[in-house]
Amino acid sequence: MGTEFIVLLVIVGVIALVVIGIYNGLIGRRNRIDEALAQIQVQLKRRHDLIPNLVESVKGYLQHERQTLDAVVQARGSAVSAAQRALAAPGDPAAMQGLAQAEGALGGALGRLVALFENYPDLKANESVATLQEELTSTENKVAFARQAYNDSVMQYNTRLESFPDNLFARLLGFAPAELLQATESADQRAAPKVSLR
Amino acid sequence: MDFFEQQERSRSTSRWLVLWYLVAVALTVASYAAVGALLSWRLAGAIAVLVAVCILWVSAYRMWQFREGGHAVADLLGASYVDPERASPAERKLLNVVDEMSIASGVSVPPVYVIRREDAVNALVAGYSPNEAVIVVTAGAVEKLSRDELQGVMGHEFSHILNGDMALNLRLAALLAGLTWVGDQAERLFFASARAQRAAGDEGSPAAFAAVFAAAVAFIGFPGTLAASAIRAAVSRQREFLADAASVQFTRHADSIAGALDSIVALHARTAVLAANAPGLAHMFFAPAVGTWFGFATHPPIDERIRRVHPRFQREDYRVRRHGRRAEVAVLDGAGNIVKNVRMAPAGVVASVGRPTREHLDFSRRLLESLPPRLRQALRSAPEAERVLYALGGFSDRAGDLAGDVRALARQSVLMLAELALPAVKAQPQSQRDRFLTEFASLVERDARVTLNEFVLLTLLRQRLREGAGEPIAARYRKLGEIAEDARTLLSLVARVSGDASGKAFAAGARVLELGWDAPSEGEKLTSASVSASLERLRLLAPFAKPALLRACVETAMADGRLRVAEAELLRAIAATLDCPVPPLVATFQTGVDE
Numbered sequence: 120m121g122t123e124f125i126v127l128l129v130i131v132g133v134i135a136l137v138v139i140g141i142y143n144g145l146i147g148r149r150n151r152i153d154e155a156l157a158q159i160q161v162q163l164k165r166r167h168d169l170i171p172n173l174v175e176s177v178k179g180y181l182q183h184e185r186q187t188l189d190a191v192v193q194a195r196g197s198a199v200s201a202a203q204r205a206l207a208a209p210g211d212p213a214a215m216q217g218l219a220q221a222e223g224a225l226g227g228a229l230g231r232l233v234a235l236f237e238n239y240p241d242l243k244a245n246e247s248v249a250t251l252q253e254e255l256t257s258t259e260n261k262v263a264f265a266r267q268a269y270n271d272s273v274m275q276y277n278t279r280l281e282s283f284p285d286n287l288f289a290r291l292l293g294f295a296p297a298e299l300l301q302a303t304e305s306a307d308q309r310a311a312p313k314v315s316l317r
Numbered sequence: 318m319d320f321f322e323q324q325e326r327s328r329s330t331s332r333w334l335v336l337w338y339l340v341a342v343a344l345t346v347a348s349y350a351a352v353g354a355l356l357s358w359r360l361a362g363a364i365a366v367l368v369a370v371c372i373l374w375v376s377a378y379r380m381w382q383f384r385e386g387g388h389a390v391a392d393l394l395g396a397s398y399v400d401p402e403r404a405s406p407a408e409r410k411l412l413n414v415v416d417e418m419s420i421a422s423g424v425s426v427p428p429v430y431v432i433r434r435e436d437a438v439n440a441l442v443a444g445y446s447p448n449e450a451v452i453v454v455t456a457g458a459v460e461k462l463s464r465d466e467l468q469g470v471m472g473h474e475f476s477h478i479l480n481g482d483m484a485l486n487l488r489l490a491a492l493l494a495g496l497t498w499v500g501d502q503a504e505r506l507f508f509a510s511a512r513a514q515r516a517a518g519d520e521g522s523p524a525a526f527a528a529v530f531a532a533a534v535a536f537i538g539f540p541g542t543l544a545a546s547a548i549r550a551a552v553s554r555q556r557e558f559l560a561d562a563a564s565v566q567f568t569r570h571a572d573s574i575a576g577a578l579d580s581i582v583a584l585h586a587r588t589a590v591l592a593a594n595a596p597g598l599a600h601m602f603f604a605p606a607v608g609t610w611f612g613f614a615t616h617p618p619i620d621e622r623i624r625r626v627h628p629r630f631q632r633e634d635y636r637v638r639r640h641g642r643r644a645e646v647a648v649l650d651g652a653g654n655i656v657k658n659v660r661m662a663p664a665g666v667v668a669s670v671g672r673p674t675r676e677h678l679d680f681s682r683r684l685l686e687s688l689p690p691r692l693r694q695a696l697r698s699a700p701e702a703e704r705v706l707y708a709l710g711g712f713s714d715r716a717g718d719l720a721g722d723v724r725a726l727a728r729q730s731v732l733m734l735a736e737l738a739l740p741a742v743k744a745q746p747q748s749q750r751d752r753f754l755t756e757f758a759s760l761v762e763r764d765a766r767v768t769l770n771e772f773v774l775l776t777l778l779r780q781r782l783r784e785g786a787g788e789p790i791a792a793r794y795r796k797l798g799e800i801a802e803d804a805r806t807l808l809s810l811v812a813r814v815s816g817d818a819s820g821k822a823f824a825a826g827a828r829v830l831e832l833g834w835d836a837p838s839e840g841e842k843l844t845s846a847s848v849s850a851s852l853e854r855l856r857l858l859a860p861f862a863k864p865a866l867l868r869a870c871v872e873t874a875m876a877d878g879r880l881r882v883a884e885a886e887l888l889r890a891i892a893a894t895l896d897c898p899v900p901p902l903v904a905t906f907q908t909g910v911d912e
Contacts, residue, residue, distance in 0.1 A: 151423070158420060250406060256464070257413035264421040267569065272423075 138292075141285050145294050148276040152297055155269035162261045163202060163222060169258055170195045170229075173251045177232075180242040184235055191232050194225040219300070222262075229255065266300050273297045330485060330552065337548050338492045342372055345496060345541030352537055368499060372541075376495030383487050387427070387444035387451025390487070390601075393594040396430035396453045407459050411467065415452060418471040421567040424478050427452050431459065438462065438586040441601040442474040445484045461584055462577055463639065469564050469573030470603055476563030482556055486601045489552055493545045494597050500538035507531035543613075550613040553600035557616050561626040575627035576635055578604075578619050583636050633828075633872075685737065692722045695738075702741035703753055709735055710774050712760050732886050735774060739781050750782040767845040769814060769883060776852065776890040790896055793857040797866060800858070801832050803851035804866055807891065809837035810848050811873045815884050826873030830865060852894045863895050 174188055181188060201221035205214040233255065236242055243249070277296050280289050349368045353361035383389050391398070399408050412429055419426040427442070427450040435455040444450035452474055462470065477483055510527035564574040581588060581604060588604035589595075599606040605616045616622075623630055685693065695701035701719070708716035708723035709731055716723065726734065742753060757778060761771045780786065794800050808830075812823035823837040855866065870891055874884040 155423075162420070246406075250409070253406065253410055253413065257410075257417060260413075260417045260468075261420055264417050264567075268421055268423055 137284065138288055141288050142292055145276070145279065145285065145289065145292070148272065148279055149294070149297070151272045152269065152276055155265065155272045159262070159265040159269055160202070160206075162258065162265045163198075166225070166258045166262060167195060167199050167202070169251070169254055173232075173255060176245075176248055176251060177236075177242060180239050180245075180248075181235065187228070187232050187235055191225075191228045194221070194228040197221045198225045226259065226262075229259070270299050273299050334485070334489060334492070334548065334552065337544075337551075338496070341496055341541060341544035341548065342369065344544055345372065345499070345538060348537055348540050349499075371499055372495040374495070375498040376492050379491035379494040380488070383491055386446075386449050386487070387442070387453075387483075390441075390443035390490075390598065391430040391451055391453050394430075394432055394453060394590070394592045394598070396432045399429045399431050410464060411454060411459050414464065414467045414471050417468065418475045418567055421472070422475045422479055424450075424475055427478070429454065431456055432590070432592065435590060435592070437588050437590050437606075438581050438584075438604065439588050439590055439606055440470050440474055440603045441598065442477050443483060443487060443598075443601060444478070445487065447478050450478045450483060455590065457586065461586055462580060465568075465570065465573045466577035466580055468568050469570075469575070469577040472564030472567040473560045473574060473603055475567060476560040477556070479563070480556070480559065482560075483601075485552070489549065489600060490598050493549060496541050496545045497538075497597070500535050500542045503531045503534035503538060507535060546613040546615075549600045549615055553615045554617050557622065558625055561622055565626060571627040571630070572635065575623045575630040576639060578623050578626075579630070579632055579635060580639065582619055583640055688734075689722050689725075692719065695719055697741060699741045699745050699749070702738040705738040706735060706742070706757070706774075706778065707760070709738075710757065710760065710771055711768075715760065731770070732773070732777065732889055735777060739778075743782060743786075747784055751784075754779060754782055769887065772845050772848070773886045773890040776849070777893050780890075780893045790856060792859040794854070795859050795862070797830060797858065797862050798832060800851075800854050802838075803854045804830065804832070804869075805834055806838050806842060806848060806851040807855060807866075808869055808873055810843055811870045811884070811887060811891075812837050813840075813843065814887050815874050815877065815881070817873070817876070822873045822876035825876035826869035829869040829872050852891070856894050856896065858895070863897055867892055867895060867897055 170191065174192060178188065198218075198221040201214075201218040205218040208214045233252070236248075236252070279285055280294060280296055346365050346369045350361045350365040353364040399412060401412055404412055408431060411431070415429055416426055424447050427444070430451060430453045432453060432455045436457040437455050438458045438461055440452065440454040440458055442450055442452050452471070454470075458467070458470065477486075507528055510524045510531060513524040514528055561574050561578075565571045568574070580586070588602075588606065590602065590606045595602075596607045599615045602615075604619070605614065607615070617625075623632075688696075692705065695705055704716050704719050705723060708720045713720040723734070742750065745753075758775060761767055761775050767775075797804055808823060808826045811826065812820075815822050817823055817837075820836060824835075827834045858866070867888075870888055874880055874888055880888075
């Protein structure tokens, strides 16, 4: 064996190691994105489950606010079905878009409902409503933070993907840039829980 | 700096830490041995070995105790685990906030402990690895901080988890426990024997001897204690800034962490944790858990932390929103009786500009009803209304028989009555209005001195009766900075009227404008002519620059938490001149933090 062969072998070996390193780094980050996405779905599910309870316990106090209550129930219904559609077709941009819109509408409707509470002192004094209110605030925050965490991990992944030397191999290894969640009504969603029952 | 760099940096700090620890141990051993050496070298050797063994043994024992990580720390502090199934509403909120932060930071949810019956506001996180971290929060923090603030504090703790500070902190706590052990025991012995001595009451008892011995041992061990607090401070301080910054990264809401820090100050909350083991863990807490030791503070000053994490944090505004720092403003009836107390913040006074509420309207209606019939009659014709105004200025020779009626009125009603008299005067042609103004001004200057009452009244009349009164003012100055000296003069006058001897009130207003003044104008500059001239120029300020000026005046007047009648009247005259009419209520009492 000539020295040329050994040198070649060493170079190939080094390149292979670098590629393996890149591959593992990207896989780790891509998994974090998937995990963050799963987290968003968990929180949205929580939100959907919480609403019937909330509506049930405030219905008695808010008889003159049927419209707002109906809007919340309706928004929840369409959000649940949008979530099912999105689950059935993962990665379908149209389904994701529909889900984002439905959730945005639900966030808005909830915000209006919570703002109404201010006008009903009896309601604010009710302990179980206060508990539900806290749960709702927390769930809204969790949805927002889950989206934030998702976008953070997407940003880290994409940055890594576009930096040298990862950008040389990423395409070959089958890594594509991930999409950020757009801020559809997310400002609204974050604003909703800020209405406090003081 | 990403997660891995943080962890690496943390490890290299750990290596330095061990080195410093050995130096400190050597120092402590040497100082004890040196005392022994005064008697014999053999004694010195024995003491050195004994002390070194003690230190190393205690450090090793604490390490062993901490092998369980965070749970051991929670036990040491007497904290109890918060069971999600049986949490009180306040604890539920805490658990929710922790969940939220764990989602935001991507760290798994740690168990939460609360130190019950601990009124201080503080928190810490402990553990060897992110997956077995434990969060400990005082009951005081859960109760006193708002939801957002709690989020900020938890964000801070989560950044400690993520940065790998925790393992280092635990190791530090264990090592330092050994270093300070001898001194601590001596201190404890000293207090115990001093108590026994006081109980026994006679001199020369064994207790007295023990106290002297303990004091001597504690004194000799002092270098060790000092070195321990120096190491603790060196490791801890810089990390607090980093953790504050990371908290914002998680909450995306800088007011949360800055607000939590500010609330500790605003509520005069204690941060020192009373648990016996707290001092040894001081470097792990969110806020200082023990007093400062010879300049070796474990934490940077709170103000400095707020400034670094949120340079544009509006503390005053935040406190008004959060704690409702408000002044009690009384609504008075015509006879000067308090009808109702309204709580109003300085910001609220400015916000009420141009927006009279029911209460204000009620006030003028009530005043009108309470006036004697003859006075009410007088308000309808111009010559009579002028006489009412003369009477209000204290020129009884011009007021005729109305003087007595006006004098009988409460001080608070003066400006209000002036407003009621003005429409009739204003209905005259401009030439008549000017004549009246000139007349009034000459009366004011007649006795060569202008009282505050006269100044306020004249300013108001001039404003209402001048040519083009009520029409929009053409702005000549776009920024307050262009006529800063005039603003200063005005603010100085307000400060003087509010009896501001120390310059604190002036400073309160100056802070709003941020024009870099440190002291009010000199007294001799504050003549009625110079203030009037300044007001005239300030009147030509662009409308959007005026609220800040008015706000500064209100802050100055209310710096002592009270708004007296004289201050309120001056503010109204200023506001009228600036064409930002303030409703007529204000006259008042105190302020305080609502807790």
